[in-house]
Amino acid sequence: MKALVLDPAFGLDNLRVVEHPDPAPGPGQVLVRVRAASLNYRDLLIAKGQYNPKLAFPRVLGSDAAGEVAAVGAGVTAWKPGDRVAGCFMQHWDDGPITDAAAKSTLGSDRDGALAELIVLEARGLVRLPDHLSDEEAATLPCAAVTAWNALTAAGVGPGGTVLLQGTGGVSIFALQLAKALGARVLITSGSDEKLARALALGADAGTNYKTNPDWEKWARQQTGGAGVDVVIEVGGPGTLDRSLKAVKTGGHVALIGVLAGAGTVNPLLVLMKAVRLQGVFVGSRAMFEAMNAVIGAKHLRPVIDRTFALSDAVAAFRHLESAAHFGKVVVKM
Numbered sequence: 001m002k003a004l005v006l007d008p009a010f011g012l013d014n015l016r017v018v019e020h021p022d023p024a025p026g027p028g029q030v031l032v033r034v035r036a037a038s039l040n041y042r043d044l045l046i047a048k049g050q051y052n053p054k055l056a057f058p059r060v061l062g063s064d065a066a067g068e069v070a071a072v073g074a075g076v077t078a079w080k081p082g083d084r085v086a087g088c089f090m091q092h093w094d095d096g097p098i099t100d101a102a103a104k105s106t107l108g109s110d111r112d113g114a115l116a117e118l119i120v121l122e123a124r125g126l127v128r129l130p131d132h133l134s135d136e137e138a139a140t141l142p143c144a145a146v147t148a149w150n151a152l153t154a155a156g157v158g159p160g161g162t163v164l165l166q167g168t169g170g171v172s173i174f175a176l177q178l179a180k181a182l183g184a185r186v187l188i189t190s191g192s193d194e195k196l197a198r199a200l201a202l203g204a205d206a207g208t209n210y211k212t213n214p215d216w217e218k219w220a221r222q223q224t225g226g227a228g229v230d231v232v233i234e235v236g237g238p239g240t241l242d243r244s245l246k247a248v249k250t251g252g253h254v255a256l257i258g259v260l261a262g263a264g265t266v267n268p269l270l271v272l273m274k275a276v277r278l279q280g281v282f283v284g285s286r287a288m289f290e291a292m293n294a295v296i297g298a299k300h301l302r303p304v305i306d307r308t309f310a311l312s313d314a315v316a317a318f319r320h321l322e323s324a325a326h327f328g329k330v331v332v333k334m
């Protein structure tokens with residue numbers, strides 16, 4: 001089979017689409033013919049050596065796969081050839097709180113990932129696809145959408161609440177769609193006026209450009225009559241966290257997810273003086289994925305795909321993600 005492999009060392013120049021041995025399912029496992037995969041900022045960090053310094057080479061990258069079951073291993077009764085499925089980001093997180101074992105079962109880092117024509121997944125590490133989604137659309141869900149869902153539901157987002165989102169990448173655009181589906185008001189920032197217009201067209205209630213308006217935390221407070229937002233979906237990391245803590249209301253919730261904005265200083269006094277709940281989010285469980293898919297199915301939500309590349313062009317897809325020119329998700333079709 002063909003696969004996008006990182007070998008023999010870190011660096012985007014070491015990414016290649018090559019012939020790789022076909023994997024075979026063991027007991028309790030399923031062989032999936034991947035139809036589409038999507039890229040995440042994490043995949044870029046992994047390729048550059050900024051995520052898992054102990055990565056084993058050669059490694060097939062990719063966190064998100066959608067396709068159909070090609071064969072099942074011994075003892076598997078829940079799945080049959082032809083079932084349309086997506087892989088869970090963590091192969092060993094069924095439900096309940098995250099465990100150390102779950103956190104070490106991620107695709108494209110702890111084990112071979114999604115950017116391949118075939119992938120072996122655990123029978124417990126699969127979900128059924130919402131019927132109305134294409135393979136490309138479904139391939140966007142496992143990492144970015146589940147992360148957004150976990151963050152929003154853990155924060156108790158619902159009608160009457162205001163959520164602040166940062167930028168228009170994969171996690172933030174899913175957070176926009178899902179927060180609106182949950183009935184919340186959505187504020188969003190972007191470094192591009194054109195992307196802000198697209199976010200408003202998708203349902204965001206207000207937006208501001210963080211490049212021309214670097215004091216976006218003041219803007220967010222103004223949008224809430226000075227009180228501050230209920231929830232921040234924090235994808236910037238240390239470079240934005242201080243402003244997020246100023247934007248959130250007293251007693252509000254900040255979901256710590258990403259590292260897009262680089263270094264910065266954070267004043268922990270704001271966390272305690274405002275009694276902010278700071279919640280780390282690491283994607284989510286299979287149960288969360290299934291609950292999210294039920295809402296996506298009921299509301300007929302459609303993921304936003306920026307661009308689709310062929311597997312033979314997967315390195316160009318990484319470069320496109322790196323450019324941050326995208327809005328929503330970048331997909332690779334097998």
Ligand SMILES: NC(=O)c1ccc[n+]([C@@H]2O[C@H](COP(=O)([O-])OP(=O)(O)OC[C@H]3O[C@@H](n4cnc5c(N)ncnc54)[C@H](OP(=O)(O)O)[C@@H]3O)[C@@H](O)[C@H]2O)c1
Pocket residue numbers: 039040041042143144147166167168169170171172189190191192195210235236239240256257258259260261281282283321324325326328
């Ligand atoms: N903890 C987890 O479980 C988890 C899961 C998924 C992702 N993540 C992390 O979450 C982050 C987002 O991931 P992703 O896959 O959605 O990334 P992505 O699609 O690559 O997002 C890129 C976008 O982020 C925006 N951005 C960049 N710098 C920014 C800044 N300083 N302030 C605000 N927005 C900025 C830009 O949007 P504009 O062009 O609109 O400005 C850019 O296009 C990454 O750090 C990733 O590692 C964590």
